[in-house]
Amino acid sequence: MxxxxxxxxxxxxxxxxxxxxxxxxxxxxxxxxxxxxxxxxxxxxxxxxxxxxxxxxxxxxxxxxxxxxxxxxxxxxxxxxxxxxxxxxxxxxxxxxxxxxxxxxxxxxxxxxxxxxxxxxxxxxxxxxxxxxxxxxxxxxxxxxxxxxxxxxxxxxxxxxxxxxxxxxxxxxxxxxxxxxxxxxxxxxxxxxxxLRALRPMLSTDDQFCALNLYQLALFAALSYCEFGQVPHQKPVDEVSFALDPSVGNLFAGQLSGHQEAWRVDPEQVQRFYPLYEDVPYSRRFEILPFNPEVYPQNRPELEDKQEHPARLHFFDDEKDGTDTQAFITHHDEVILIAVRGTASPADGLRDANAHQVPFADGVGKAHEGFYQAYRALRHFVLRYLDQFHVGQRIIICGHSLGGAIALLLAQGLRRISEANYNVLLYTYGAPRAGDSEFTAGAAALVHHRIVNHNDPVPSVPAPWMNTTAKLWVPGAVTLFSAPSAGGLMFAAGLVRVGGNPYQHHGEQQHFMPIILPDGTHSSILWKPGCESIEESGRNRALRNQGDMPERDGLIKQLVQYKQHFMTASYIPAAWATLRRWQQTLDSNGPLVTQREFELLDHALASMRKQLQDKRRELTRHRPANDRGYEHHEPLNAEIDRLHRSRERLQNLRWRRLEARDVYGSQALAAHLQPSLKRWFSHRENRALSQVASIPPSQDNERGRAQPLDIDSIV
Incomplete structure (x- = not known):
């Protein structure tokens, strides 16, 4: 035949x-x-x-x-x-x-x-x-x-x-x-x-702060600036693909699903930063949902604007409705991960500049109107996803800059939905203040680890002295920034208030304090200072980099170019250095801060305390004769006391001994931890032996897709 x-x-x-x-x-x-x-x-x-x-x-x-x-x-x-x-x-x-x-x-x-x-x-x-x-x-x-x-x-x-x-x-x-x-x-x-195995980025589901989440979530906060990468992006017919690298879809549906290690979270990234991955059965990966019109009627092209597909389910991009908010969401059986993008467009900048306070309808207190509008645009998208795929997982939210402010409002909004019982954990990086003191008090139960890089100006805004409308705060901002002095920038305790409750930070601050050791090594110590003036000094440094008398246009340019606010040039290297430092400290059972590092930081804090005391004396000399000055001295005295407690916290770091849970959180006792660390250390970038795990030098082209226009730096 x-x-x-x-x-x-x-x-x-x-x-x-x-x-x-x-x-x-x-x-x-x-x-x-x-x-x-x-x-x-x-x-x-x-x-x-x-x-x-x-x-x-x-x-x-x-x-x-x-x-x-x-x-x-x-x-x-x-x-x-x-x-x-x-x-x-x-x-x-x-x-x-x-x-x-x-x-x-x-x-x-x-x-x-x-x-x-x-x-x-x-x-x-x-x-x-x-x-x-x-x-x-x-x-x-x-x-x-x-x-x-x-x-x-x-x-x-x-x-x-x-x-x-x-x-x-x-x-x-x-x-x-x-x-x-x-x-x-x-x-x-x-x-x-x-x-059929996949790589899954490790995350701790503990409330407790850990170096693992600090580093991992910094990478995902940076990834939120990338595109989703789906082809075709809209109206797919029979299949979709994710060739664009880096992109959200390529990372989760391409490389990690195929058991390939990925390290790029920024299109211009040169320095390699690998997440810690665990090897899991494919069905336990971070999922990007399938697209198959034959199996899922909601995927059929004839639905047109109501058609569902991965980009629409996992990626929120509200450019067409005016807020330009961007975020992605994905999940596995233990975690739902949400990452919110920071400022990346003129629309973001205009929203950041809208510092009017509005009621936070999903809780108590008031919120920054621009951030609140973005949160409301994002809320329905997130709830729709949770309604379909939340089965008791820990909801971990992260965001950088503006994204951190929106993430805070989102986390608190989800937590206040009592019937849903959402268990939320929040990490933010370089986030500005998003709500007033009443909002912050109402969100006290929200677990929020707020990461601040020492010289990042953004977390110091909106300052507590800012009023509810731009016409009132802009002249004050220009005046203050145009004549910075050592004491003049220590205003953060609320020295100037014009009606209403002041803006106030939420969450437990984790602060990167950079130092240069005698041998020229650049290092960074992560600690909890507990006082606002340390953040305010960062803005002072940002301005002094370019001169003491900037015009308004020049001020914005200085702040948007200031690299301490960027993820791939600043926050991610500092988070990596902290993880390596804590790993080495855990292995050696040594102190978290060396004697020389303590001396350098203690000297800086002593200088800062003197500046606050000088400011108090200046206010006393210039107050009117009939003004007893208590309303001015009270916040300053409180800040001086907080700074004293900060020095005590620094002292305690000299004697602190780390446990595995401090470094790896809920992953500390996991059977896959050692194989995952072996994979991570197989990359030469992660085998730094320096005692202080020095921060990798940033490249000029490694500033990433952070903020080309970042007016939230002064709002």
């Missing part, structure tokens, strides 16, 4: 023109170690050239053999759905929306492991004796693949054109989607199934 004979019409409903039997085929599924035990008992389906279907199960070694089949090649599939009782898989298959068609094959492949940590090996011991050897993926052998990772490169891929040829000739399964692997007759074929 030749190939032309197989193209002839069917004689009946079940048999083609050529109905010769007598061929056989055998096959074996193995993992990367060459063992077939992982696939023992797995149900399979084979379609032969006559359209006959054969069902069976692999034996304990992953082997099956069929004899006396119709002549010609056959198509092998493993499409039976998972029927086990493991709760995570059952939940994914039965959830209200985007139920996943998880097969028995997928479940088995998720329990296998890589030999080369994600890379294919060329010499599998299980391929002998075999007539043919293929390196396959789960998606090669099942029908529905939209939820599965992209194909990884391999030297032994099955030929896709063979499957199409079989379909064109009318062989194989009568399905509209090509699926399965073609096996040739009278051959024994070994199929090595790639482990």
């Amino acid at each position: 030749n190939m032309d004979a197989r193209k002839q019409p069917f004689f009946g409903d079940s048999e083609p023109a050529c109905s010769l039997r007598g061929h056989w085929v055998s096959f074996r599924l193995v993992d990367e170690q060459g063992s077939g035990a992982s696939y023992g008992g797995l149900p399979y389906t084979v379609h032969d050239s006559a359209g006959q279907q054969y069902k069976g199960r692999l034996n304990g070694e992953g082997v099956a053999k069929l004899g006396n089949i119709y002549c010609g090649p056959v198509v092998l599939t493993f499409d039976e759905l998972y029927s086990g009782v493991d709760e995570p898989y059952q939940r994914l298959m039965m959830r209200p929306t985007y139920k996943l068609p998880i097969t028995e094959l997928q479940f088995r492949a998720e329990q296998t492991r890589f030999v080369a940590d994600g890379g294919r090996i060329g010499n599998n011991p299980g391929k002998q004796p075999a007539d043919r050897f293929y390196q396959v993926e789960v998606r090669d052998l099942v029908r529905h693949v939209a939820h599965l990772p992209p194909v990884a490169p391999s030297a032994h891929r099955p030929q896709r054109h063979a499957l199409k040829m079989i379909a064109d000739l009318g062989f194989g399964s009568p399905q509209p989607v090509l699926s399965g692997v073609v096996l040739f007759p009278n051959n024994h074929t070994v199929l090595e199934v790639r482990p």
